[in-house]
Amino acid sequence: MIAPSSPVAIALVGCGAVSRLFYQPALRELRRHGLVNILAVVDPRADARNTLAAALGAAACTTLDEALALRPELVVIATPPAMHRAQAEAAFAAGCAVLCEKPLAAISVDADAIVTAASRSGRLLAAGHYKRFMPAHRALKTFIERETFGPLLDATLVEGGKFSWPAATDSFFQREQTPGGVLLDIGVHTLDLLRWWLGDPVDFTYADDALDGLEANALLSATFTSGANIRLRLSRDWRTENVYVFRFARATIHSRVNASNQLEITLDGLPMTLAAELRESLPDRPAPPTRAFNTNPQAFIAQLVDVCAAIRESRAPFVPGVEGAHALRWVEACYNRRTPLPLH
Amino acid sequence: MKPTSHPHTWAIIGASGFIGLRALEGLHDRDGVTVRPVVRAAASLAVLARRRLDWRIADPRDLPALTDALRGCTVCIHAALGDPFQIEQMATVAYQACAAASVRRLVWLSSASVHGQNPAPGTDESSPIHDRHLLAYNNAKVRAERRLEKLSSDGRVEVVRLRPGVVIGPRSRWLTDTVADLRANRAGWLDEGRGVCNSIHADNLVHALRLAATVPAAAGHAFLVGDTEPVTWRDFFLPIAAHLGLPATAFSPATPAALVAKREPALAALTQSRLYQKLGDRVPERTKRLVKALAAAWPDPAPAPDAWTLSRPPSSQLTLEQTLLQSCSWKLPHTKAASLLGYAPPVPFAEGLAASLAWLDFAEGPR
Numbered sequence: 001m002i003a004p005s006s007p008v009a010i011a012l013v014g015c016g017a018v019s020r021l022f023y024q025p026a027l028r029e030l031r032r033h034g035l036v037n038i039l040a041v042v043d044p045r046a047d048a049r050n051t052l053a054a055a056l057g058a059a060a061c062t063t064l065d066e067a068l069a070l071r072p073e074l075v076v077i078a079t080p081p082a083m084h085r086a087q088a089e090a091a092f093a094a095g096c097a098v099l100c101e102k103p104l105a106a107i108s109v110d111a112d113a114i115v116t117a118a119s120r121s122g123r124l125l126a127a128g129h130y131k132r133f134m135p136a137h138r139a140l141k142t143f144i145e146r147e148t149f150g151p152l153l154d155a156t157l158v159e160g161g162k163f164s165w166p167a168a169t170d171s172f173f174q175r176e177q178t179p180g181g182v183l184l185d186i187g188v189h190t191l192d193l194l195r196w197w198l199g200d201p202v203d204f205t206y207a208d209d210a211l212d213g214l215e216a217n218a219l220l221s222a223t224f225t226s227g228a229n230i231r232l233r234l235s236r237d238w239r240t241e242n243v244y245v246f247r248f249a250r251a252t253i254h255s256r257v258n259a260s261n262q263l264e265i266t267l268d269g270l271p272m273t274l275a276a277e278l279r280e281s282l283p284d285r286p287a288p289p290t291r292a293f294n295t296n297p298q299a300f301i302a303q304l305v306d307v308c309a310a311i312r313e314s315r316a317p318f319v320p321g322v323e324g325a326h327a328l329r330w331v332e333a334c335y336n337r338r339t340p341l342p343l344h
Numbered sequence: 345m346k347p348t349s350h351p352h353t354w355a356i357i358g359a360s361g362f363i364g365l366r367a368l369e370g371l372h373d374r375d376g377v378t379v380r381p382v383v384r385a386a387a388s389l390a391v392l393a394r395r396r397l398d399w400r401i402a403d404p405r406d407l408p409a410l411t412d413a414l415r416g417c418t419v420c421i422h423a424a425l426g427d428p429f430q431i432e433q434m435a436t437v438a439y440q441a442c443a444a445a446s447v448r449r450l451v452w453l454s455s456a457s458v459h460g461q462n463p464a465p466g467t468d469e470s471s472p473i474h475d476r477h478l479l480a481y482n483n484a485k486v487r488a489e490r491r492l493e494k495l496s497s498d499g500r501v502e503v504v505r506l507r508p509g510v511v512i513g514p515r516s517r518w519l520t521d522t523v524a525d526l527r528a529n530r531a532g533w534l535d536e537g538r539g540v541c542n543s544i545h546a547d548n549l550v551h552a553l554r555l556a557a558t559v560p561a562a563a564g565h566a567f568l569v570g571d572t573e574p575v576t577w578r579d580f581f582l583p584i585a586a587h588l589g590l591p592a593t594a595f596s597p598a599t600p601a602a603l604v605a606k607r608e609p610a611l612a613a614l615t616q617s618r619l620y621q622k623l624g625d626r627v628p629e630r631t632k633r634l635v636k637a638l639a640a641a642w643p644d645p646a647p648a649p650d651a652w653t654l655s656r657p658p659s660s661q662l663t664l665e666q667t668l669l670q671s672c673s674w675k676l677p678h679t680k681a682a683s684l685l686g687y688a689p690p691v692p693f694a695e696g697l698a699a700s701l702a703w704l705d706f707a708e709g710p711r
Contacts, residue, residue: 158709162390163387163388163390163391164387165387166387167385167386167387168386169386170386170389170399170401172386172389173386173389173390173392173393175396181390181393181394182390209394210394211394211395212395212396213393213394213395213396213397214393214394215394216390216391216393216394217706217707219709233709235707235709236390236391237390237391237707238515238707238708240708240709241708341706342706343369344514344699344702344703344706344707
C-alpha cells in the first residue's frame with residue numbers, strides 16, 4: 001500500500017453500527033499505513049460518539065459544524081439517509097470532499113442536490129458502493145463485457161436473510177428516517193452492481209410485501225439491452241441462498257454474496273464445478289502460487305484508499321457520487337411501479 | 345407518525361417470532377385489533393415494520409422497561425422465546441409488569457410439552473404436571489406455569505395459559521427443519537411415522553389466543569389446543585417430501601443415538617445450574633444462542649474419514665425431542681378449550697400444511 005504525500009484529514013459523521021463495525025477498523029488500518037488522519041467523529045448521542053472517538057483517537061463532536069471547524073479534507077457520512085443531503089451540502093460549503101454511505105440520500109431529489117453541490121464546489125463526491133471493489137464482481141464485469149463464456153443469457157440473484165444488523169435504534173424502520181426497506185437497504189448495492197455490469201435496464205417489474213410500512217421481501221425482474229434477463233429476490237425476513245447465479249452461453253457462474261474473492265464456475269460439458277479463489281495473475285511460465293485477492297473487509301478498505309488517492313491525485317473516485325444517485329433513482333422507480341407480493 | 349394507541353390495545357411480547365408474528369397478522373390484519381408489538385431489539389422490527397405499528401423495544405426480563413411498554417394495554421399475549429432459565433424468569437416479569445401497567449389479562453403461551461412429548465393415554469388438562477422431564481424446556485414451561493398460578497392468586501391480573509403442541513405454519517421450525525433434513529438426505533422417522541403428531545396450525549393457535557384474551561370464563565385456566573383431525577407424523581412428513589419431489593423412502597428408519605439422548609439432558613443440567621442462572625443475565629443473548637447452536641450441532645464422535653474412506657450419506661439420527669414426539673400414541677384433546685372458550689379450529693390440517701409449503705416456496709425464492 002502506497003501512502004500519499006500526506007495523510008488525508010477525515011471527519012466521520014455518524015457513530016452507529018456501520019461506523020463501529022466497518023469504518024472504525026478500516027480507518028485505524030489506514031492510519032497505521034499513514035493514509036489518513038482521523039480528526040473527529042460526530043454524533044448527537046454522547047455514548048456512541050465518545051466510544052468511537054476513544055477507539056479512533058479523534059475529537060468527539062456533537063455537531064458537524066464542530067467537526068468542520070477542525071478543517072477536515074474528507075467528510076465520511078454514515079448517518080441515516082434522511083440526513084445525508086444537509087450534511088453533504090455543509091461539507092462541500094466548507095470545502096471538503098465527501099464519501100457518502102449508501103443510499104446516497106433518502107430520495108433521489110436529495111441525491112441530485114448532493115451531486116449538484118459537489119459539482120458547484122468542485123469537490124470530490126464518492127458513493128459508498130464498496131461492493132464494486134470486490135474482485136469477484138470485477139471478474140464478473142469482465143466476463144459479461146468480454147463474453148468470455150459467451151453472452152450472458154440470464155441471472156438469478158437471491159440475497160438476504162433474517163435481519164441481524166445491530167441497529168442501535170428503530171430509525172432503520174421508520175419511514176421518516178429511512179424511506180425504504182430491504183430494497184433500499186441491501187438492494188441498492190445489488191442494483192448498483194447490475195447497472196455497473198449491464199447498464200440501465202430496458203424494462204423491469206417490481207413487487208414487495210410492504211403494507212403501509214417498509215418491505216421485508218422484494219422481487220425484481222429486469223431486462224437489459226444485451227437481452228439478458230435478471231431476477232432478483234431480496235429478503236430480510238428469511239434466509240436465502242445468498243448467491244448470484246449467472247448463466248452464460250458456455251458456463252454458469254455462482255458468486256456467493258460477500259465472498260469477495262471467490263467464484264464457482266461450471267463450464268458446459270464439464271461434469272464438475274471449479275470452486276475458484278481469485279488471485280493475482282500468474283505469468284505464462286512456471287511460477288509459485290500468487291497471493292489471493294481482497295476479502296470483503298479489504299474491499300471496504302480499498303474504497304477508502306481509492307477516495308484518499310483520488311483526493312491527492314485530483315481525479316474522480318472509482319465510484320463517483322452520480323452512480324449512487326443513479327442506483328437510488330432505480331430504487332425509487334421500483335417503488336413507483338410496485339405491485340404487492342402476497343403475504344403468506 | 346405512528347398511530348396512537350387505541351384504548352383497547354393488545355400487547356404481543358415476542359411479536360417478531362414465529363407465533364408472535366402470526367398472532368400479530370391475524371389479530372391486526374383480520375380482526376382489526378389494535379396491537380402493540382414488543383420486541384427485545386430494534387433488529388427484530390425488520391418484518392414487523394411492513395406495517396406502521398406502535399411498537400416498543402423492551403427486554404421481556406426487564407421489569408421497568410416491560411412495564412413501560414405495556415402501559416395502556418388491556419391484554420398482553422406473551423409469545424417470547426427463551427432458554428429454560430429465561431422462560432421461568434419471563435413468567436415472573438410478565439406478571440409483575442402486567443400488574444404494574446394495569447393490564448387486565450395475560451395470555452401465556454405455554455406448551456403441551458408440560459405433559460411431556462409423549463404423554464400417557466388419557467392425558468388432559470386435569471392430569472398432574474411435573475418438572476422431572478428429560479428436556480429442560482418442558483420443566484421450564486411447567487415451572488413458569490406454576491409461578492403464574494402462584495402470582496395470579498393476588499387477583500391483580502387474569503392469567504390464561506395455552507398449551508399448543510407442534511405448531512405448524514409459515515416460519516415453523518418443524519417445517520423448515522424437516523425440509524433441511526430431507527435435502528441433506530438425513531431425514532428419519534420412527535415406525536414409518538405412525539406416531540401421533542399433536543399438531544396445531546398457527547392460525548388455529550391465533551384463534552385460541554383471541555378467545556383466551558376475550559372469553560371471561562377463561563381466566564385462571566390452562567387449555568390444550570390442537571388441530572381438529574388426528575394427525576400422524578406420516579401425515580405431516582409425506583406431503584413435505586412430495587412437495588420436494590421426494591418419495592416416502594426419503595425418510596429412513598431412525599433410532600435415537602445414545603449421545604444425542606445424553607447431550608440434551610446434559611445441556612439442560614447446565615442451564616439449570618445455579619452458576620449458569622447467576623451468570624445468565626451477564627452473557628449476551630447472541631452468545632448464548634451461538635453456544636446452544638454449537639452444542640446442538642456438535643458432531644457425534646465418529647472415526648475421522650481419511651483419504652481411503654468412501655463417503656457415505658449422513659445417518660438419520662433423531663434428537664431426544666424428536667424421538668419422544670414420534671413415539672407419541674395419544675392425541676391430546678381440546679375438549680376443555682372447545683367447551684369453555686368455544687375453540688373450533690378454523691384451518692384443516694391439510695389446508696394449513698399446503699399453505700405452509702406455499703410460504704416455503706415464496707420464502708426460498710426462485711430456484
